[in-house]
Amino acid sequence: MTEVLFVCMGNICRSPTAEGVFRHKLREAGLESAIQTDSAGTHNYHIGKAPDRRSQAEASARGIEISxxxxxxxxxxxxxxxxxxxxxxxxxxxWLHAEAPSSAKSRIEPLLQYGQRHSTLWVPDPYYGGDDGFAHVFDLIEDAAEGLLATLRERYQL
Known part of the structure; x- marks a missing residue:
């Protein structure tokens, strides 16, 4: 089984959105049993809390459940x-590179390197912005999730 962890700062906006989007794409492709997903934060600000209501609203509007x-x-x-x-x-x-043992460093990458339609490498933090920031984040993540899935399908012949 392949395991994918999505990481942001507090694990209530970007990384749960990425996990939800990727989990949805896996279900659509019939690969949910072949690839395990999770998300986490680099900081302990929101442990045990559900994703930000704005992240949940944007995901729900696009047919994805992350609550x-x-x-x-x-x-x-x-x-x-x-x-x-x-x-x-x-x-x-x-932060991940600083905390990771040397054996794990090669497995740490920016999510958006898998994107095809956007020219940025970083997902901006929408937490202190308006609702439009959450839509932009979703668009970036959805693009990268499609590229990631295609890469994993090819790499692991799924």
Whole structure:
């Protein structure tokens, strides 16, 4: 089984959106039993909380349910358990590289490197902005999720 972990700062906006979008794409492709997903934050600000209501609203408007997800912080086990650790922005990428054992560093990447339709490498944090920021984040993540799924299908012949 392939394991994918999506990581942002607090695990209530970007990373649960990424997990929800990717989980939805896996279901559509019939691959939910072949690829395990999870999300976590680099900080412990929101442990146990559901995704931000604006993230939930944007996902729901697009037919994706993320209300079942709960925030947690990245722990040492994650670096062993996940074959792909995908950061939302440069600060999270740097934090993951600083915390990861050397054996895991090559599995840490920016999520948006898998995107095809957008030219940015980082998912902006919409937390302090308006609702339009959540729609933009969703668009970026959806694009990258499609590219990630295509890459994993090819790499693991799924």
């Amino acid at each position: 079942d997800l709960r925030a947690r912080q990245v722990d040492a086990f994650d670096f062993e358990a996940f074959s792909h650790i995908l950061a939302m922005d440069e600060a999270n990428l740097d």
